[in-house]
Amino acid sequence: MLFVALAVMLSLVVSAVVALYVAYPHRGEQMPVVPWLGDALGRAVESAPVLADDERDLQRLG
Incomplete structure (x- = not known):
């Protein structure tokens, strides 16, 4: 039960950090x-x- 509670707390913390990143620095x-x-x-x-546009096009063809 403790493991489940810690896993839920960790996922909430990660999602909060992602939401803050999208809301401000992004x-x-x-x-x-x-x-x-x-x-x-x-x-x-x-x-x-980060892949450049030309690298992304090469990956689609390969």
Whole structure:
């Protein structure tokens, strides 16, 4: 039972972080209460690898 409660809490925390990211840093706005969290999320997204348009087209053909 404890495992289920911890799993639910973890999923709620992750979904809250995703919702905050979509609401503020993804649109280029600063988070009003916790700006350090917005900065951290922005740095994490900038460091993630992204496929360019031409690479995406090559993957569709392959």
